Amino acid sequence: MSTRPLALLLLALACTLRPAEDHVRLDERVGRAETPDTLVLEEDGLAAIREATPRGARLWAASPVLHLRLRTAGGPFELVVRNTLRDATLTLDDGTVIEREPGGLPTEARFVLDLPAGVERTARLAPPDADAAGSFHVAVLSDVQDAIGEVQDIYERMRADPSLRFVVSTGDLTDSGTRAQLVRFQEELETLPIPLYSTVGNHEVPGPEAWHDLFGPFNAFFRFRGVAFSLVDSSTATVDPALRRERLRPWLEAHRDAPHLFLTHVPILDASGLRSGAFRSRNEAASLLQELADAEVDALFFGHVHSYYAYSLAGIESYIAGGGGAIEEELDGIGRHYLRVEVDGARGVLGVGLVRVD
Amino acid sequence: MTRRHGRRAQVTAHLLLALVAAGLPAARVAAQAPRTDPSADAPAEPPPPEAEPPRCSRARRRAAPALALTAGLLLHGTGHLLACERRTGRRLLAAEGLGFGALVLGGGGIALTGASRKTVAPFATLAILGVGTFAASWLADLYGTLSGGANAGRPARAAPFELALGYRYVHDPQFAYGHGLHLAAEGWLHRTRLFGGAWLALDDDTQRATAGLSQRLLGARGRGDALDAEAALHGQRFGTDGFRTLGVDVLLRGRLELAHLGPTLAGSFVEAEVGLGLQGFGYDATGRGVREDWNGLLLGRVGWGVFLGPSGELVAYYDHRRDDLAGGLSVDSVASGVLGHFGLAGRGYIRDGRWGLAGELELGSALVVGLSVLHRGAAPREGGAR
Numbered sequence: 001m002s003t004r005p006l007a008l009l010l011l012a013l014a015c016t017l018r019p020a021e022d023h024v025r026l027d028e029r030v031g032r033a034e035t036p037d038t039l040v041l042e043e044d045g046l047a048a049i050r051e052a053t054p055r056g057a058r059l060w061a062a063s064p065v066l067h068l069r070l071r072t073a074g075g076p077f078e079l080v081v082r083n084t085l086r087d088a089t090l091t092l093d094d095g096t097v098i099e100r101e102p103g104g105l106p107t108e109a110r111f112v113l114d115l116p117a118g119v120e121r122t123a124r125l126a127p128p129d130a131d132a133a134g135s136f137h138v139a140v141l142s143d144v145q146d147a148i149g150e151v152q153d154i155y156e157r158m159r160a161d162p163s164l165r166f167v168v169s170t171g172d173l174t175d176s177g178t179r180a181q182l183v184r185f186q187e188e189l190e191t192l193p194i195p196l197y198s199t200v201g202n203h204e205v206p207g208p209e210a211w212h213d214l215f216g217p218f219n220a221f222f223r224f225r226g227v228a229f230s231l232v233d234s235s236t237a238t239v240d241p242a243l244r245r246e247r248l249r250p251w252l253e254a255h256r257d258a259p260h261l262f263l264t265h266v267p268i269l270d271a272s273g274l275r276s277g278a279f280r281s282r283n284e285a286a287s288l289l290q291e292l293a294d295a296e297v298d299a300l301f302f303g304h305v306h307s308y309y310a311y312s313l314a315g316i317e318s319y320i321a322g323g324g325g326a327i328e329e330e331l332d333g334i335g336r337h338y339l340r341v342e343v344d345g346a347r348g349v350l351g352v353g354l355v356r357v358d
Numbered sequence: 359m360t361r362r363h364g365r366r367a368q369v370t371a372h373l374l375l376a377l378v379a380a381g382l383p384a385a386r387v388a389a390q391a392p393r394t395d396p397s398a399d400a401p402a403e404p405p406p407p408e409a410e411p412p413r414c415s416r417a418r419r420r421a422a423p424a425l426a427l428t429a430g431l432l433l434h435g436t437g438h439l440l441a442c443e444r445r446t447g448r449r450l451l452a453a454e455g456l457g458f459g460a461l462v463l464g465g466g467g468i469a470l471t472g473a474s475r476k477t478v479a480p481f482a483t484l485a486i487l488g489v490g491t492f493a494a495s496w497l498a499d500l501y502g503t504l505s506g507g508a509n510a511g512r513p514a515r516a517a518p519f520e521l522a523l524g525y526r527y528v529h530d531p532q533f534a535y536g537h538g539l540h541l542a543a544e545g546w547l548h549r550t551r552l553f554g555g556a557w558l559a560l561d562d563d564t565q566r567a568t569a570g571l572s573q574r575l576l577g578a579r580g581r582g583d584a585l586d587a588e589a590a591l592h593g594q595r596f597g598t599d600g601f602r603t604l605g606v607d608v609l610l611r612g613r614l615e616l617a618h619l620g621p622t623l624a625g626s627f628v629e630a631e632v633g634l635g636l637q638g639f640g641y642d643a644t645g646r647g648v649r650e651d652w653n654g655l656l657l658g659r660v661g662w663g664v665f666l667g668p669s670g671e672l673v674a675y676y677d678h679r680r681d682d683l684a685g686g687l688s689v690d691s692v693a694s695g696v697l698g699h700f701g702l703a704g705r706g707y708i709r710d711g712r713w714g715l716a717g718e719l720e721l722g723s724a725l726v727v728g729l730s731v732l733h734r735g736a737a738p739r740e741g742g743a744r
Contacts, residue, residue, distance in 0.1 A: 017531050017725065019688040202694040236688045237695030238723060241531045266695045272475035273637070273654030275482070280695055281685030281723035282653070283594070284532045286601040286639050289651075293643035294600070304695070306472055313651055315644045329472040 019236035023200070023208055023218040024243050030217045033057065037073035039120060042066050047081070048216030056080065060186075060215060062197055063222035064088070064166055066125040074117030082186075083195040084109045085127045085166065093122040106193040129225065135344035136225055139167045139355075140321055141196070142265070142303030145203055146175040147325025147336075148184060154324065154338060154357050155192045161340065166194050168229060170303035171201025171265040172326060179210040186214065197222075199231040201265040201303060219243060221251045226345020228255035230297075234264040237280040239288060252295035259348040260297040261341070267302040267320055271309040289314035298349045301339070307332045308354055319352060414442030422503035426496075434495040437503035438622065446502060446620025453495035453619075460488030479656055483632050486678055490660020494628045497662045497674075502622035509625030511665030513582035513615070514707070517734035519545035522716060524730025526557055528683050530723065534598060535562035540730055549574040551586075557683065563597030566683060572611070581671060585612045588633075592681070600642035605681055609633020609657050626664045629673065633657035637681055655681060658698075669714075670706025677701060677720075685723030698722065705732065712736075 031042030033052035040052045046063040056078035059066075064085050070077075079090070086106040090098040101110040115121055139158055144151050158164055174181035177200075189196055200218050204211050211218065218233040230251060232239055239248070252260075268285045270278040279285040292300070293314035300318040307329035309320040323337035335358035342350040419441045426437025435450030464485030471477050522542040529536060542555035554569040570590025577584030592605040611631035616623035635655030638648035656678060663673030678698035680686035687697045699722025707714035714732035 016688060016721065017529070017723065019694075205694065235694065237686070238532075238688055244532075269639075269651065269653050272478070273652075274634070274656045275473055275475055275478040276653075276656065276680065277473060277695055280680060280688050280697070281530070281532065282603070282637065282681040283530075283596065283683070283685065284723065286603060286641070287532060287596065287599045289639070290600045290641040290643055293641050307475075314639075314641050315646075315650065327469070327472050329474050331471065331474045331476050 018240055018242075020218075020233055020238060020240040021242065023233050023235075024240050026208060026212045027217050027219055030212065037071075037118075039069060039071035041069040043069060044222070045217050046220055046222060048212070048214060050213070058082070061125070061195065062216045062220045064127065064195065064197070064224050065130050065222060068123045068125060069120055070113070070115060070123060071118065071120040072113070072115045075114070077113045077115060079111045079113060081109045081111075081125060083107055083189075083197075084125065085195060086193060087127040088125050089128070091124045091126070098123075105190055107190075107195050132225055133345055134225070135342050135347070135350055136165050137161075137163045137340055137342050139164050140169070140263070140301050140319070140339040140341060141167050141324055142170040142201065143172040143306055143322035143326040144174070144185070144324035145172050145326035148174070148181070148188060150325055150336075151185075151188050152191060154336065155188075157355060157357055158192060158194070158338070164194055164340070165224075167192070167196040167338075168231065168261070168263055168301075169196060169198035170231075170263050170301060171199050171235065172203045172303055172322070172324070173198060173201070175203055177204035177207035177210060179207065179214070182207075182210050182214045197229075197231060199233050199263065199265060200235045202235045202237070205235045219247065221247065223255065223258065226258055227343050228258045228260040230260065230262045230264075232262065232264040234266040234268075234279065237266045237278070238284060239264070244288070244291075249291070252291065252297070256295055259343055259345060260295070261299050261301065261343065261349070262292060262297050263301040265302065266304045267318075268300065269313055270305065271311045271318075271320060272305075275305075277305045289316075292316060298343075299341075299352070305329065308334045308337055310352070317349070317352070321354075323357070418442065419503075419506070423500060426499045426503045430496065430499050434492075434499050437499045438620070441503055441506075441622075443502065443620060443622055446622055447499070449619045450495045450499050450502075453491055453498075457488045457491030457493075457495060460484050461492060462488070464488055479634075482656055482678075483658055486658035486660060486676070487630060487632070490628070490630055490662075490676065494660070494662040498616055498619070498623055498626060498628075501626050501664065502620065505622065505625065507622040507624045509664060511625040511667055511670065513580055513627075513665055514669035514671070516546050516551075516579035516581075517736055519543065519735045521733045522555075522730040524716070524728055526718075526726060526728035526730075528557075528559075529725040530683070530685070532723070533562070533564070533596075535559040535564045537561050540728055542730070546579055549579065551579075553590075564595065564599075565597075566592070566594045568592050570607070577613075581613070582627075583613060583615050585610065588631075592637075602640045602648055603637055603681070604640075604648040605635055605637035605655065607633055607635040607655070607657060609635075611659075626662070627671075627673075629659075629661045629663070629675070631657065631659040635679070635681070655679065666704070666706055668707075669711060670704070672702070672704040674702050675700070680722070683724060684720035684726045687722050701726075707732065707734070 031045040031047050033040045033049040040057040048060040051058040054073040059081045061083045090111050098111045173185045220231040267278045270276050302320045303322040305320045306322040306326050311318050321339045325336050337356050340353040340355050422437040422441035425440050430436045434454035435447035438447030464481045467481035524540045526538045526540040537560045539558045544553035551572040556567040558565050572586045572588040575585045588609050590607045594603045609631050613629040616626045637653050639651040640648040658678040661673045661675030665671050684699040701720040703718040705716040716730045718728045720726040
């Protein structure tokens with residue numbers, strides 16, 4: 001008797017119970033390109049390495065700070081990192097600061113390196129204030145989906161606010177996550193002088209490979225100016241248990257002392273329970289909220305629901321802000337919007353403001 | 359008009375067209391269905407077999423299930439139409455139309471309002487009932503053409519009380535538990551059913567308990583035609599994971615024997631429930647008990663089943679709730695985070711009717727498999743208490 005049907009059934013069952021497992025496995029491969037002569041590695045998996053040759057590499061950053069390991073074949077090596085902060089510089093492990101090459105987009109950093117052949121060096125790409133104290137502002141924008149043609153309205157509002165350091169997103173940047181749509185989103189982003197870091201939404205799920213190639217990680221954990229950011233994949237209405245166990249839990253523990261913003265696409269619990277545009281299991285939701293409350297996370301940000309809500313979950317201030325332009329929730333008087341969040345590494349979340357675009 | 363408004367108008371136009379296409383034939387055929395008295399406090403007797411055309415070849419009847427499986431996927435009831443069961447076939451087609459219409463109306467309403475918090479509950483309920491009606495009409499077509507009305511199964515009569523003791527395995531990748539003890543009891547007091555149950559993890563500090571009462575509004579005591587109003591409490595304690603929940607439900611539940619639609623459907627039934635719930639959450643991290651967070655819950659369940667023998671049954675169902683051990687199903691698409699879980703439950707009694715077995719299989723965010731031994735205090739007699 002053939003065991004193939006049983007194997008297929010078990011495989012289908014496993015996919016159903018852990019639908020985001022492939023995202024976790026893809027994340028393990030993000031940020032590394034190696035040939036016999038060259039190595040380009042982002043130590044925390046926070047950059048998509050789109051191209052790596054003996055003459056150079058092109059990266060898409062998923063964090064305002066990158067920790068790189070580089071080995072070249074000698075001679076000039078051009079490192080191009082897109083989606084960076086405009087004042088980011090590259091500092092080698094011996095303290096040498098490599099200035100950006102002039103020209104290009106504000107969010108595109110080009111460096112020409114001349115490293116000894118075959119010697120592995122570490123480098124840090126970060127702005128000068130990456131570890132400084134004091135408050136700063138970020139924007140939270142999600143759920144653009146098929147309104148990509150009007151996203152410039154939102155970027156125009158953001159450009160008018162020079163205090164914004166970067167944008168964080170819970171996903172649904174595109175309508176169906178195709179490579180062409182993701183490329184289009186990144187092209188539209190070129191008018192914005194600040195970078196955008198995002199996890200995936202359910203509208204990116206159909207094409208995980210394209211996201212992996214173009215944006216890099218599905219899950220990003222980074223710290224900037226003393227504030228921890230967790231961008232966590234809940235595109236399938238669940239957080240994969242391996243991700244929780246192996247990455248989220250140690251990260252929460254390690255940054256218990258820091259203000260912590262947790263962003264994920266699907267609300268852990270919807271502000272409107274009857275709609276329940278939320279995690280697929282309320283028991284999982286409660287379990288995750290207990291873990292986030294125990295780690296003293298300061299604020300939760302969600303998308304998925306195309307409106308704005310401010311509420312509380314497990315004593316944590318929580319926001320739904322799916323105002324990027326996708327078909328809006330009616331009868332709520334909200335319209336397109338994003339959030340402007342002021343946060344301080346020592347004092348926590350100082351303010352969350354709703355910025356209306358329409 | 360902005361492009362965004364144009365997009366919504368386009369969606370509206372498509373939905374209206376679909377509604378018209380679905381609703382008109384459904385309404386026309388439904389008008390031909392016989393009336394029943396919904397206030398009767400007893401199950402309606404299945405209608406007498408309809409007069410069949412004088413000749414319906416054996417070949418047509420043999421081909422009917424195949425047609426129900428193929429063309430019948432699109433037009434429910436075509437299997438019966440081929441088998442010369444025209445009235446039943448037309449009724450199934452009408453049911454499909456009504457189900458599709460409800461689905462389009464409910465789903466369309468959700469789409470047009472952007473799942474507004476103010477309107478989502480009635481639209482989602484309509485969509486769930488629409489899906490259930492749509493699916494049941496197809497399953498009934500297939501069942502009727504296969505059984506030809508030969509299924510002698512009939513609904514179990516109610517016993518004064520029933521106890522269940524069994525094993526339930528829950529595989530949820532988010533939690534450490536797996537093996538559990540299942541206990542349940544129910545008893546009738548006139549037309550009120552009292553029930554309770556618990557699941558106690560054997561390999562983890564997790565427990566779930568339910569208690570409630572159900573008032574029979576229409577129909578006899580037992581598992582045949584019925585309409586019930588129910589209220590229940592659900593408590594959960596996840597000691598290892600550091601949280602507790604407490605929920606209260608109020609709902610209406612109905613079951614209809616499909617023999618009312620045609621003799622070939624004898625021995626099968628549909629069931630549905632709609633209601634609202636409220637769930638409280640408490641976390642060890644905050645220490646405020648189950649009043650820390652409150653969240654509403656839309657309840658909706660649709661099922662189709664068959665009676666097996668004198669007192670057994672098997673039912674396949676969709677349950678919209680996501681607050682229990684099975685949770686909700688993830689799909690690798692934009693529909694993530696919307697669905698509840700699917701299930702299959704069966705029960706049957708052996709020998710003198712005092713002892714029986716119940717089994718269940720549920721698939722949502724977790725896989726639940728259970729088997730219980732049933733015991734009834736007294737074997738109910740045929741035509742027992744009502």
